[in-house]
Amino acid sequence: MTTRRETAITRRGPLARGLLTGVGFVVAVGIVWLGVAILLDPGAVTRILVTTYEAIGLTGQAEAIASRGLQEGFVRLITSLFALLVGVGGVWLLYVSGNVLIEACPERVRPRLRPWLFILPAVILLGVYLVFPMVETIRLSLTEDGGFAGNFSFVFTDPAMRIAMRNNALWLLAGTSGSVVIGLAFAGLVDRVKREAFAKTFIFLPLAISAVGASVIWRFVYAWRPEGDEQVGMLNAVWTSLGNDAVPFLQTTPWNNLFLIVIMIWIQTGFAMVVLSAALKGVPTELVEAARIDGASERQLFFRVVIPSIRGSIITVATTIFIAILKVFDIVFVTTGGRFETEVIANRMFSEMFRFRNFGQASALAVVLLVVVIPIMVVNIRNLRRQGVGA
Amino acid sequence: MSKRWLIATIAALGLIVAACANPATGDGTTTTAEAEETTTTGGEESTTTSQSDDAAGETPYEHLNAALSGEYEGTEVTVNAQWIDAEEENILSVLTPFEEATGIDVTYEGLTDYETVLTVRVEGGDAPDIAQIAQPGKMRQFAQAGQLVAISDWINMDQIRADYIESFVELGSYEGDMYGLFFKGDLKSIVWYPVQAFEDAGYEVPATWDELVALSGQIVADTGTTPWCISMEHGDATGWVGTDWIEDILLRTAPPEVYDQWVTHEIPFNDPEVLEAAEYMSQIWFADGYVYGGNTAINSTFVGDTQTPMFAEGGPECWFHKQAAWIPDFWPEGTEAGVDSSFFYFPPIEDEFGSPVLGAGDQWMMFHDRPEVRALVEFLATPDAARPWIERGGFVSPNSSVPLDWYGSFPNNELAAIMADADTFRFDASDTMPAEVGQGSFWQAMIDWVAANGTGTEDVLQTVEDSWPAG
Secondary structure: OOHHHHHHHHHHHHHHHHHHHHHHHHHHHHHHHHHHHHHOOOOHHHHHHHHHHHHHOOOOHHHHHHOOOOOOOHHHHHHHHHHHHHHHHHHHHHHHHHHHHHHHHOOHHHHHHHHHHHHHHHHHHHHHHHHHHHHHHHHHHHOOOOHHHHHHHHHHOOOOHHHHHHHHHHHHHHHHHHHHHHHHHHHHHHOOOOHHHHHHHHHHHHHHHHHHHHHHHEEEEEEEOOOOOOOOOOOHHHHHHOOOOOOOOHHOOOOOHHHHHHHHHHHHHHHHHHHHHHHHHOOOOOHHHHHHHOOOHHHHHHHHHHHOOHHHHHHHHHHHHHHHHHHHOOOOOHHOOOOOOOOOHHHHHHHHHHHHOHHHHHHHHHHHHHHHHHHHHHHHHHHHHHHHHOO | HHHHHHHHHHHHHHHHHHHHHHHHHHHHHHHHHHHHHHHHHHHHHHHHEEEEHHHHHHHHHHHHHHOOOOOOOOOOOOOOOOOOOHHHHHHEEEEHHHHHHHEEEEEEEOOOOOHHHHHHHHHOHHHHHHEOOOHHHHHHHHHHHHOOOHHOOOHHHHHHHHHHHHHHHOOOOOOOOEEEEEEEEEEEEEEEHHHHHHHHHOOOOOOOOOHHHHHHHHHHHHOOOEEEOOOOOEEEEEHHHHHHHHHHHHHHHHOOOOOOOOOHHOOOOOHHHHHHHHOOOOOHHHOOOOOOOHHHHHOOHHHHHHHHHHHOOOOOOOOEEEEOOOHHHHHOOOOOEEOOOOEEEEOOOOHHHOOOEEEEEEEEEEEEOOOOHHHHHHHHHHHHHHHHHHHHHHOEEEOOOHHHHOOOOOOOOOOOHHHOOEEEEEEOHHHHHOOHHHHHHHHHHHHHHHHHHOOOOHHHHHHHHHHHOOO
C-alpha cells in the first residue's frame, strides 16, 4: 500500500504531493483528536449524536436522547469504535508522516533511517513499560527502606525469605523436571495412539485454564474438613472412604510444596507435550530406521537417537517452563497464600509491596528474580536462534 | 527544498501527536478512568470548591444539603468496602436511601482480599472515591503517602466532635488532620453459645476464666463433643482471630498501660506479659479435644464457617465461639441470633483488671475531593445513615448521637450493656500496629503457632519481635 501511494505521490510533483499529504494529515489529526476527546469525556457521544440529529433536522430524536440519555451498551460500542479509529488513525498517521519525513531526507540516508522509524513505536513502548520500570525498581531497591545493604540482607538472611528461597529451588527442580519428563513421556506415547489429536487435547486442556482457575480447582481437590464433616475434597473423599483419616494436604509441611508443584506440572505438561511431540515428528524416519536395522532396542532408540536429536526442543521447553516457575505466584497466592511454609519469592514480593508497603524490600526481591532469570533467558534465546538457523 | 522542510516539520508534529495518542489506545481503560477523574473534578471544582473554601466547615452538612436539593444529581460516587454477601446487603441498606434522596449514583463494590486489592487500586491510580478500612494503621499509611483527602479540612468539625467521642476522632487522625470517619464499631469480647442446649444441660454462663476452662472440661466429660469452635482461615488475612484472643487475654492479665506500650512497641512484642497471655490461650486452643477439628481446623476452616458445627442436627458439636457481633450473618440458613445462639461477655481473668472490652471499628477514607463525595461523607457521619444497619442488627455505631432506643432488640441492647459495664476499652492492637507486624508477622506467627499445635511459643513471639520495623 505504502509503496504504491509513495510512487503516486512522487509522480505528481512536489506541490500536489504536499497538498495531498497535508489533507491526509489534517484528516488523521482530526480523527485522532476527536477520538481522544470522546475517550476522555463520557458525555461526548451523547452530545455529538444530539448535535448531529439537530443538524439534519431530527429535533425530536435529539431531544429524546438529550433527556433520556443513551443505553450504556450503545455508548460503550461507540466509544470502542472511536478507540479503534484513534488506534488505526494514530498508527497510520505515525507511519505515513514518518515516511514523508524520511522522503524529505537525502536519498543516501533513507535506507538507514527507515528501519529505525518502523521500530520506533516498539522501542518507545518497551522503554516506557519495560525499561523504565526496571530501572526504577533497581533504584528503589537501592534507596528505599534499608538501602542496598538492608534490603538485600533481608532477601538473603530473613528466616521467612530462606524458606521462600528453598521453596523456589524446589519448585524449579521438581516443577521443571516434572513437566518436561512427563510431557516427553506423553509426547512419546501419544505418538503411538490412534486418535492422537483427541488424546493430546485432554493433556493440553489445563494450559487453557488460567493459573488462578487451576489453583481454585486444585484447592478443592486438596480440601480438608474436620473429622465427622463431609469431605468435600476429592482426594480426601477417596482417602477416607478407604477407611483412613483425612489428610490436610495443604498444611502438611514440607510435602505441601510438592502438592502445589503438582498443579504447575498439571498446567505445564500440555505445553511440553505439544512442543516435544512436534519435535518427535521432526526426527527423520531414515535415522530411526537405520538405528532399528543396526539392532537398537526401543529403549536405546529413544535415549540414544531420538532424545539427542530433539535436544534443542527440550532445552527450549525446559528454559521456558523454568522461567514461568521462577516467577510462580498465582498458584501459591490462591491455594495457601504462602502459609504453612509454602512461601515463594514472587508471593513475598507481592506481600512486601502491596500489604506492607516496603517498596525497597519488594524491589530487592524483584531484582534478585531479574538477575536469576537473565542467564536462563540467554540460554533460551540462543537455543531458539540455533534452532531457527538449523531449520 | 523549503517546501520539503515544511512538510517534514508537519510530519514531525504528527509524530508527536501520534506518540501521545498511541498509549491512549494501547491502554484505553486507565486513560479513560483518569480522564474521567480530571474532567469531572475540573468541571465542577470551579463552582463548588471556591464556595466551600470560603465557608470551610462553617455550616454542618453543607454538601449533604446541596445534594438533597438535587444539585449533584446524575454524578457518580464509587465506594469500596470489605462487606460482601449478607454484609453487602447491610451496607446497601445504608447507601440506597442516599442515592434515592439525592439522585447521586453510588456504585458499591465489596471486595475479598480487601486490604490487598484496595492497596493495589490506590497504588495503580484507580482508587475509589470512598473506601472503608478496619485498620487505623493502614489508614495512616495511606495518609502518610498523601493519598487521602483530609476530611477535617472541609467538614464541620464542631458537628463531628459533637457526634463522636475524642478517641474515635483521634484514631481517625494523622498528624493533626482527620482522614478517617468512624462508621461502625465492633465488640470482640463476646462468646457465642447454644442457648437451648446449654440450659437443657444445666450449664451456667461462666463468670471467670477459670469457670470457663472448667466448664469446657466438663462438656468434654459430659457429652464427648468438643467445647470450642475456633478457626481463622480468611484468605490473606488468616490469623487475625488468634491475634484477637491474645489481645483480649492480655487486657485481662495486664494493666491497660502495658497493652498501650505493647502496641506502640515501647515494650518488646514478646514481653513476658504477652507470653503469659499466650499460655492462657493455650489452655483452650491446644488442650486435647477442646477444639472442633483440632489445630488443623483452626488453620483451615473459613472464619465465617467457624460456628456452623454448633447448629448440627444432632445437637451442638461445639459450645463456645468467641467472635464479634457480625458473625450471625455467616450462620447457616434458618438460624437466628438470640434464639439459636446468644453470647456472654468473655470473662475476666485477674480481678484487679476488671472487665475490659476489646473492640474494633471501620472508618471511611476519602480518596477524591468532589462535592458529591463530600456529600456522601457528610451523610455517613449522620446518625440517620447508620439507622437501617442498626435495625438490621449486628451494628454498633461509634456516633454517640445515635439514640439508644434504636438498638431495640438483640444483640444491640446486650452489646450496649456490655459496653456500659466495661472498665477499659481498647482498640484491636494488630489493626493499630505497623502493617508488616499487625497484618503480617503477627498473623503469620499465629498460623505457625497453631500449625505447631502450641509448641515453641517463645520462638514464635520472638519472630514477631524480630520483624518489627526499625525506626
